[in-house]
Amino acid sequence: MKVAVLKGGRSLERGVSLKSAARVEDALDALGHETLPLDVGSDLVGRLRQERPEVAFIALHGPGGEDGTVQELLEILGIPYTGPGVAACGRCMDKVAAKHELREAGLPTPDWAAFNSTAFGELGAADALDEIEDRLAFPLVVKPAAQGSSLGVEFAADRAKVPAALVAAFSYDDRVLLERYVEGRELAVSVLGSEALPVVEALPRQEDFFNFEARYEIGRTEYVCPAELGSEETAEVQEIALGTYETLACSGFARVDLILGEDGPTVLEVNAIPGLTDTSLMPMAAEAAGVEFEQLVERIIALALERPAGAATLPA
Amino acid sequence: MTARDLERYAELFARRTRVMRSSAMRDLMAVTARPEVISLAGGLPDTSTFPPASFAAQMTRIAQESSAEALQYGPTDGFDQTKDCIAEVMAAEGMSVDREDVVVTTGAQQAIDLICKTLVDPGDVVICEAPTYPGAVPVFCSYEAEVIQVEMDENGLDTERLVEVLVRLRAERRRPKFIYTVPSFHNPAGVTLSTERRRRLVELAREHELLVCEDNPYGLLRFDGQPSEPLYALDGGDYVLYLGTFSKILSPGIRVGWVVAPPPVLEKIALGKQAADLCTSTLTQYFVREYFSEQSWQRYLESLVEIYRRRRDVMLEALERHFPRQASWTRPEGGLFLWAALPDYIDTTDLLAKALRENVAFVPGRAAYLDDRGANAMRLNFSGSTREEIREGIRRIGAVIAEQVELYETITGEHTILRASPASPSGVRGSDQERASAESGDAGEGGDVVPMRRRAEGR
Numbered sequence: 001m002k003v004a005v006l007k008g009g010r011s012l013e014r015g016v017s018l019k020s021a022a023r024v025e026d027a028l029d030a031l032g033h034e035t036l037p038l039d040v041g042s043d044l045v046g047r048l049r050q051e052r053p054e055v056a057f058i059a060l061h062g063p064g065g066e067d068g069t070v071q072e073l074l075e076i077l078g079i080p081y082t083g084p085g086v087a088a089c090g091r092c093m094d095k096v097a098a099k100h101e102l103r104e105a106g107l108p109t110p111d112w113a114a115f116n117s118t119a120f121g122e123l124g125a126a127d128a129l130d131e132i133e134d135r136l137a138f139p140l141v142v143k144p145a146a147q148g149s150s151l152g153v154e155f156a157a158d159r160a161k162v163p164a165a166l167v168a169a170f171s172y173d174d175r176v177l178l179e180r181y182v183e184g185r186e187l188a189v190s191v192l193g194s195e196a197l198p199v200v201e202a203l204p205r206q207e208d209f210f211n212f213e214a215r216y217e218i219g220r221t222e223y224v225c226p227a228e229l230g231s232e233e234t235a236e237v238q239e240i241a242l243g244t245y246e247t248l249a250c251s252g253f254a255r256v257d258l259i260l261g262e263d264g265p266t267v268l269e270v271n272a273i274p275g276l277t278d279t280s281l282m283p284m285a286a287e288a289a290g291v292e293f294e295q296l297v298e299r300i301i302a303l304a305l306e307r308p309a310g311a312a313t314l315p316a
Numbered sequence: 317m318t319a320r321d322l323e324r325y326a327e328l329f330a331r332r333t334r335v336m337r338s339s340a341m342r343d344l345m346a347v348t349a350r351p352e353v354i355s356l357a358g359g360l361p362d363t364s365t366f367p368p369a370s371f372a373a374q375m376t377r378i379a380q381e382s383s384a385e386a387l388q389y390g391p392t393d394g395f396d397q398t399k400d401c402i403a404e405v406m407a408a409e410g411m412s413v414d415r416e417d418v419v420v421t422t423g424a425q426q427a428i429d430l431i432c433k434t435l436v437d438p439g440d441v442v443i444c445e446a447p448t449y450p451g452a453v454p455v456f457c458s459y460e461a462e463v464i465q466v467e468m469d470e471n472g473l474d475t476e477r478l479v480e481v482l483v484r485l486r487a488e489r490r491r492p493k494f495i496y497t498v499p500s501f502h503n504p505a506g507v508t509l510s511t512e513r514r515r516r517l518v519e520l521a522r523e524h525e526l527l528v529c530e531d532n533p534y535g536l537l538r539f540d541g542q543p544s545e546p547l548y549a550l551d552g553g554d555y556v557l558y559l560g561t562f563s564k565i566l567s568p569g570i571r572v573g574w575v576v577a578p579p580p581v582l583e584k585i586a587l588g589k590q591a592a593d594l595c596t597s598t599l600t601q602y603f604v605r606e607y608f609s610e611q612s613w614q615r616y617l618e619s620l621v622e623i624y625r626r627r628r629d630v631m632l633e634a635l636e637r638h639f640p641r642q643a644s645w646t647r648p649e650g651g652l653f654l655w656a657a658l659p660d661y662i663d664t665t666d667l668l669a670k671a672l673r674e675n676v677a678f679v680p681g682r683a684a685y686l687d688d689r690g691a692n693a694m695r696l697n698f699s700g701s702t703r704e705e706i707r708e709g710i711r712r713i714g715a716v717i718a719e720q721v722e723l724y725e726t727i728t729g730e731h732t733i734l735r736a737s738p739a740s741p742s743g744v745r746g747s748d749q750e751r752a753s754a755e756s757g758d759a760g761e762g763g764d765v766v767p768m769r770r771r772a773e774g775r
Contacts, residue, residue: 012669015346120726129727152666163727164661167720171666 001033003301004053004079006070008039011062012172013149020276021059023283027297028057040070048077055304056081057297058273063146066273067093082304084250084272091248092272096145096177098248105247107240108266110259111136114145114177117170133159136180142166144173155181179268184261187227189241190274190282192253192296193303196238197285201227223281225288229260237265244270252303255282332458348677354709357677359451359503359652360700361564362623366616374606382602390598392590394420394574398601401608402560402574408614409535411549411558417576419586422596424533424561424573427585428452428496430592431529431557431575432459434584435493441485444496445473447655447684447693449503449531452496456686463686464492470646472509473497475516482524494527494557500544501534501651504684504695508649514547521555527581531559534651536617539625541649553578562604564652565617570600624652627698627706634707638714640721645696652699655681657692658717661724664694667716676712 005028007021008014021037028035036053038044040060048056056079060066068089074081084092091097096114103109113132119125133140142165143153152172154165162178169176186202203222229237241256244267248254255274258265274282286296348357378386399415406413421427428451436442438460444452446465456463464485466478478495485492497517499509509517521528530547548558553576561573575585589595607613628648635645635656645656658664664680671677681693694713698706 010347010350012347012672117723120723126727126729151669163724164663166727167661167724168663168666170723171663171670171720 001055001301002036002051002053003028003033004036004038004048004051004056005059006038006040006044006056006065007059009041009060009062009064011060011064012147012151013061016149016275016277017059017061017065019278020061020280023276023278023293024057024059024297027294030294031298040065044070045073045077048074048079053079055079055301057301057304058082059276061273061275062149063093066271067146080304080307082300083252084248084254085307088249088251088254089272092250092254092270093146094175095143095269096175098270099177101247102244102267105243107243107247108264110180110182110266110268112177112179114175116175129162132178133162136178139181141179141181142169143177143179144169144171145175145177147172182259182261182266184259184266185227187237187258187260187265188255188281188285189238189258190253190255190285191241191245191250192286192291192299194242196242197282197291198226198288199229199234199237200225200281200285200288201229223284225281225284233260240265240267251307253282253300332460345677347672350675353672353675353677354701354705354712355677356696356698356701356706356709356713357679358697358700360697361568361652362620362699363567363569365619365623366567370607370610370612374603374610377606378599378602386599386602388598390595390601392419392595393586394418394596395598395601395605397605398572399574401604404608405536405560405562405565405613406548406558406576409532409543409546409549411546413553413558413576417553417579417582419575419577419582419589420596420601421573421575421589422593423563423568423571424531424559424575425451425455426589426592426596427559427573427575428455428529428531430585430588431494431577432456432461433588433592434581435527436461441490441492442494442496443478443481443492445498445502445505447504447681447690447695448496448686449498450679450683450695452531453683453686456496461493465685465687465689468502468505468507470507471513472499472502472505472507473513473517475513475520478517478520482520482526486524492526494529495521496529496531497547498531498533499547500532501537501648501653503534503651504653504655504679504681506646506648506651506654508541508544511544514545514550518547518551518556521551525555527555527557529557529559533559533561533564536565537621537624537652538650539621539628539648548576557581565613565620566604566607570597570603572596572600572604621650624650624699627701627703628654630703631696631698631706631710634710635714638711640714640718642721643717652697654696654698656694656696657681658694659721659724660692662717662720663691665691667694667720670716670720671713674712674716676709678713 005021005025007017009017025035025037036051038047056074058065058070058081060070064070066089068086071081071086071089075086091101099109099112115125139155139157141153142156152169154168156162156165166176188200190197201224203224237258237260240258244256245254248270255271257268259268274280276283283293283296348355396415398420399418402418403413421430432455436459440461441464442456442461443464443466445468448465464481466481467474499514501508517528520526528547532546535546548556558576562570563573577585631654632647642659643656646654648654665682668677668680679695681690684690701709
């Protein structure tokens, strides 16, 4: 089968994307597929028209590749693609939209308040910060609404830290959220098709606890899979992850990041296109379930082909 | 490869591999390489004006006349002919050096590595400037040095602060292995050590029996002002190790640099060099010899100085026009870089992400520190971009800074200022803060920037 691997692009997560893609390409070669690596740029549509791949493996991370943009183009071109569809990608990428959906569906997610820069510039949102801070309490987490990795995510230990944290987060997106900080164990549940894979737990080194970047560096964070949880806890965490996946109408795969706090699990965010690098969590979880990387790739492609061609926004 | 495989390798990694740059910054810097990005981040000399015909002729001559030798291994400490060229370059800055005092290295970068290899055990103290050359940071880290960074001001390393550090170390019975300094046209700070402080530093070296590693890649790239006397010339080579390079006066691609050190130190350096790479590229050493035999190196250097001077002027002009009044920057009299400081609520790593969306890049200040300082500063290179690119690049960076300043002021306008203690720097304009700290002789907490020369009045 001719499989286009969409990678790179202009996102800040270009590096991770290239690593994910390299691994996927190796697997596709080993599986005997015809691999067509595409570093996405302004010639993408032209290349896809010319090459006519049977399916596109999207190994892009961050805005552009993970937010429904590329997915929309593939819909228009009639090329099946891996991972969630246009609308689901949009919902996952926008942490605020995702949190609203989860709340409405009765799924747990920490309290938050979201703003765009206009709210500060034109609507005097700064005046409301006191109330927000009182409601969310310190420490709180400030993050860009749409950024896949740890970029721009900051702890604010007290009031004085909030303005600079907001400025930092606004560097990555025009919308940011302030979120209640929930203390607890950091868990990730990857969902493949309609099945929750074993839970991964991240154990950052003590000194890196408030350093989000460390979560992405080998040696600075230890991962345990399956996480050491009781069977009831595991079931509850997986159930919430699956509920999240379904609520956001994901398909193919996705990874749900949660905190297991005193009051049980709560959902932080959903990655529509989780990393597939050597150190990424989804391959780790698949392996723990007995699914080797090549099988994982094959399964992801099968799921892409199963999904009804779909939510194209243009008339056929 | 699976995560488990990786863990298996990770268990084998030496402790020194743990000290690496943050992944976020690495990812960001990877994006700066895109062709559409105006990069003021690199440290690149301009190699585009080197005459290709001359390059071709020299390489042809090497092939015709010295093919076998040029393709062969050479002596570990380098060819005598290379050393003669080195002596010529050093003489141009008033230094005299003998062949036997020199080891030719694979760029001066290797010399930094070899000096650490020779002198530094894990936990040993190395002193350097704050900020320091970003390329030295991974070297110090990989030898597990404990690095103490001493503040600078517009006259370079603050020798009185250095004295404080030396006194403290002496009380703790810890002897620093060496002081690493870039006295002329500092990378990244763009400042030059004053004559008075040069004398003081050499005096301190004698008094405390301290080695000083003088890294001088840019000394000959002076645009204005009087030439500075190298520390090596002042000291005569007892306590000063000297690092030089052909990278900025000829080509960085040839990777030829050198180190001058007292004989016992030099001997160990040569042993380390042998272990590292046996010898510096024979071919490129031949190229240096050929190039110097034409006697035109100073003319080429003059042409570079002229190009860089114009580019620096354009950058300074663009900064005046496009950077907000809360920013300050150094006005280098030579070299390749200047250093800009922004209000302390701006983190230049985050700012870089924003700037990259506008297709422009710089080096975040953090890269020049081993601790958490430097977050509000940036290094800007003016040698590697055209004047048009510099103008446009600075305009774009200025615009993203202005957005952040405006946002911060909007947020804090009714919010933080009301509650902040009067002593808190939050909400204070950068320039006022700077003036205050300059008056009190205090570099200020959190600002962590080389106190800058004030910008010109009445823009």
